[in-house]
Amino acid sequence: MERELITSEYSYREVKIEETKIKTFSKDDRMNRSFRVYDGGYAGIQFVQGSADEDTCYKKAQDNLILKRPYKFPLETGVRHRDKTEREYSDKELMEIAREAVTYLEKNYPDFIFGGEVSAVREVKSMSNSLGLDYSNTDGMLNIGISFKHKDSKDITDGWFSIGQRNFDFKKFTDMADNYLSNFTNMVELPEELIIQRQYYGFLAKLDECLNAENLALGTSLLTGMIGEKVFADSFSLTHDVSDKETWCTPFFDGEGVVQPDDKRIYIKNGVLISGYADKFTANKYGVPHTGSAGFGMTDVPYNGNVNFRIERSGKTVKELLDGRLSVVPIMAAGGGFNDKGEYVTPVQTALLSDGERFLGRLPEFAIKGNMFDMFGKNFIGVGSDDPIFNDKQIIVKMDYSK
Amino acid sequence: MYVFPKGLYADIRIEKTETAAYMVHNGEVKQNSETSVTGAMIRVYDGKMWYTSVTNELNAVQSELDSLAAIAEPNDDIANDPVVKMFEVNKDKVLHFDGENDVRKITRQQREDLVSHYISACVDKTIPEMKQWYAGYSQAHVIKEFYSSKGAEIIQDYQQCGVWVFFDFVIGEIKTTGGRNFRGMFFDKLFGHEQEIIDRRERYLDYAKNAVDVTPGDYVCVLSPAVTGMFTHESFGHKSEADFMLNDKTLQEEWVMGKKVGSELVSICDSGDMFPHRGYIAYDDEGTAPKETWLIKNGVLTGRLHDANSASVLGEELTGNARAEDFGYVPMVRMTNTYMQAGESTPEEIIAGVDDGIYVYNVNYGTGQGTFTMQPNCCYRIRNGKLAEPLRVNVVTGTVFQTLFDIDAVGNDLEFCDLSTCGKNGQSMPVSDGGPTIRVRKLTIN
Numbered sequence: 001m002e003r004e005l006i007t008s009e010y011s012y013r014e015v016k017i018e019e020t021k022i023k024t025f026s027k028d029d030r031m032n033r034s035f036r037v038y039d040g041g042y043a044g045i046q047f048v049q050g051s052a053d054e055d056t057c058y059k060k061a062q063d064n065l066i067l068k069r070p071y072k073f074p075l076e077t078g079v080r081h082r083d084k085t086e087r088e089y090s091d092k093e094l095m096e097i098a099r100e101a102v103t104y105l106e107k108n109y110p111d112f113i114f115g116g117e118v119s120a121v122r123e124v125k126s127m128s129n130s131l132g133l134d135y136s137n138t139d140g141m142l143n144i145g146i147s148f149k150h151k152d153s154k155d156i157t158d159g160w161f162s163i164g165q166r167n168f169d170f171k172k173f174t175d176m177a178d179n180y181l182s183n184f185t186n187m188v189e190l191p192e193e194l195i196i197q198r199q200y201y202g203f204l205a206k207l208d209e210c211l212n213a214e215n216l217a218l219g220t221s222l223l224t225g226m227i228g229e230k231v232f233a234d235s236f237s238l239t240h241d242v243s244d245k246e247t248w249c250t251p252f253f254d255g256e257g258v259v260q261p262d263d264k265r266i267y268i269k270n271g272v273l274i275s276g277y278a279d280k281f282t283a284n285k286y287g288v289p290h291t292g293s294a295g296f297g298m299t300d301v302p303y304n305g306n307v308n309f310r311i312e313r314s315g316k317t318v319k320e321l322l323d324g325r326l327s328v329v330p331i332m333a334a335g336g337g338f339n340d341k342g343e344y345v346t347p348v349q350t351a352l353l354s355d356g357e358r359f360l361g362r363l364p365e366f367a368i369k370g371n372m373f374d375m376f377g378k379n380f381i382g383v384g385s386d387d388p389i390f391n392d393k394q395i396i397v398k399m400d401y402s403k
Numbered sequence: 404m405y406v407f408p409k410g411l412y413a414d415i416r417i418e419k420t421e422t423a424a425y426m427v428h429n430g431e432v433k434q435n436s437e438t439s440v441t442g443a444m445i446r447v448y449d450g451k452m453w454y455t456s457v458t459n460e461l462n463a464v465q466s467e468l469d470s471l472a473a474i475a476e477p478n479d480d481i482a483n484d485p486v487v488k489m490f491e492v493n494k495d496k497v498l499h500f501d502g503e504n505d506v507r508k509i510t511r512q513q514r515e516d517l518v519s520h521y522i523s524a525c526v527d528k529t530i531p532e533m534k535q536w537y538a539g540y541s542q543a544h545v546i547k548e549f550y551s552s553k554g555a556e557i558i559q560d561y562q563q564c565g566v567w568v569f570f571d572f573v574i575g576e577i578k579t580t581g582g583r584n585f586r587g588m589f590f591d592k593l594f595g596h597e598q599e600i601i602d603r604r605e606r607y608l609d610y611a612k613n614a615v616d617v618t619p620g621d622y623v624c625v626l627s628p629a630v631t632g633m634f635t636h637e638s639f640g641h642k643s644e645a646d647f648m649l650n651d652k653t654l655q656e657e658w659v660m661g662k663k664v665g666s667e668l669v670s671i672c673d674s675g676d677m678f679p680h681r682g683y684i685a686y687d688d689e690g691t692a693p694k695e696t697w698l699i700k701n702g703v704l705t706g707r708l709h710d711a712n713s714a715s716v717l718g719e720e721l722t723g724n725a726r727a728e729d730f731g732y733v734p735m736v737r738m739t740n741t742y743m744q745a746g747e748s749t750p751e752e753i754i755a756g757v758d759d760g761i762y763v764y765n766v767n768y769g770t771g772q773g774t775f776t777m778q779p780n781c782c783y784r785i786r787n788g789k790l791a792e793p794l795r796v797n798v799v800t801g802t803v804f805q806t807l808f809d810i811d812a813v814g815n816d817l818e819f820c821d822l823s824t825c826g827k828n829g830q831s832m833p834v835s836d837g838g839p840t841i842r843v844r845k846l847t848i849n
Contacts, residue, residue, distance in 0.1 A: 016733075018646075018649075019649055019650045019651075022452065023452060023453060024452060024453040024454070024455060024733065025452060025453070025454050025455070025474075026454075026455040026456070026457075026733065027455070027456050027457070028456075028457040028731060029457070029458070030442075030457070030459060030731075031459075045436070047436070047438050049440045049442070049459055050440075050441070050442070050459025050460060051459070051460060067435050067511075069432075069435060113650070113651055149651070151651070151652070151653060152653055153653065154653060154654065154657050154773065154804070155772055155773035156641070156642070156647040156654075156772060156773065157647075157772070218429075218534045218535055218571075219534050219573050219576075220534050220535055220571050220573055220578045222576065224576070299424075299434075299436040299438055300433075300434050300435065300436045303433070332772065334770035334772060334776060335769065335770040335775075335776025335777070335778060335798055335800065336776060336778060336797055336798035336849070337778065339795065339797050340577050340578045340579060340580075341577050341795070343797065345797035345798055345849045346798070347774060347776055347798060347800045347849070349772050349773070349774050365774060367798075367800075367847075367849055369849070402619055402849050403619035403620055403621075403847055403848070403849050
């Protein structure tokens, strides 16, 4: 009988801003542990939050073998510890940053009402087992998220922006605030050609679904039967990447202790679909390679779904990709999304016009539409090599106006 | 008990949550688990700021309380603080589920048998278009304690259990998902829904085979009771949450009591005191008893939802709508059971009044800014007063400032949907939505 332990230690501090005033200081320290025993092709699992005696927890996990949760795969081995934290913030420092942020916003933008939070998080995820596996991933960041509303606006909120950094640079926060707010009341017209510039996480949800190896095998993916085929643009490559500096609190190992070479695995290369993602169970069932994609199911056996997709950056800056054209940046686009046909339609409640780096003015409400194959195919312009506006990677893509 | 610090208001919420889940996918058991989590949130208020701490260790509650008090600024007049004065002081024990109906008494075998029964009755593996199916069960039981420095002492419980069966049909490389989810407070109510699931399966199979793409535009729309429930929640319910308008003169003037905000046919109510609907609470997470709050009566704004802070700022009464997802979160203003009152028309009469429009049968989710949205998963064309071909619609949008005026028919078929979970500022909250069939003269369809 083998033993395994997955631990997630989470420390969170938050200063809450309401109505442009500091209202709440909160702290939350928690530890989640998943005790696992493996015997005869089955796993027994016991989840615990808070303190508890380890031997007692392993005994309960052993008792849970009676549930016959299947797990017949060899456990992983390896030793590695990665600490990506750059600095830690005391509660006092956090409060001072929050006060400074509120003062800056109140002084420079008195026509707006602000909410949001200044938060510091530190997370240690670790995994160990009786075969000698010993992994840990430590990370931490400070984040300021600000929602804003003009005092004359009849809506609940007009927009929001956020900036997260391991080593916080206040100047980057004020630059971001100035960019969002200084031209916000300058109403401008929608450009004839609609080029969307935004962080791309929302666009990748459909690829998460389509690249699941089980969906590919069962025919419930729009990419079923297309492995080895050209599905997107030459310039579009998609990688599971837990190495890059922009990945927050993402461990280098998956829920089965699998580590990728260089912490990366490519799924779409130059537009060609290489493979779907699969944990060991899915890979075994459908006869495909396992890709280290097991999620951290703390209460049960691993599940398929631990991917951290990144679209490969181009060699050009956002401005170079735009090549003199203007972009539209949706900052509030709630509702809609991709449908089962891969069509994307979303109403945009708030958007700003941009030259790629600076906002020029606010646009009227509109709706955008596109299609997954076009958005990552003929209409895909690229991902910038730089991080303007969001202090983060972003996609530039042509889309169409909808009703 | 706890020793509360002087010169400060403080409250303590302790929760013990026990859950179980069982899920089968294409014949394989994908989940079979039980969990138990205990924790507490301690809050301290000095009249200027709140200080909160979360812990799983109940023997550390007093020390956490003391440490928060040490960083707050004691205020000799805290009892006269406008927010503190609002807090009710209730001493009560409301345990609905400490008898035979306690879901913690349901055995693993009972849970598995329930799911197995629905699989046998509802999953027809001979349907060639069915590529995946899921069936499952989940339950959660919570005991909540609340203690405040003003003297409140409340113990209450809450539970939910549910069973579901869903199918993925693939036709022409396009996947369509359909099925049903039954959820409530009592295990024995989860039996006997076989035909409803089979009917839903057949409806979505037909939809997968025959749905055509809608032409985007503005349409007369008829909403089913389930969709009206979400419409009510998203279009107006979120604007009734008073925390968005504090110290905001524009919004206070926009949403002034007595203002006409919709058609005379429209009346909307929120009440946490509707056992056993999903949004029921014996007390909210500030210890306030829930009230019935009419938000709109005959098209006129008559009320809004409050926690102690918003009620004190706006000079209105508490409504019992301060809710937190669990002990890890601070309470804020949330809906409970929100519904549009029934009218007099039959659903058939409402549809018969449409020459060319869209019937929205069911939706996945919605959002509730000034422009609200709903993402349908099943719609039909209405032609000459009758339902016609199924339609694929991506998103329905409207604006709260206009749409409530555009309601020109309200049905007599009020239904509650006890399945909804509302998201706001990172917290998920069980709520119930209700409504009858309604007709809206114009909604934007994409």
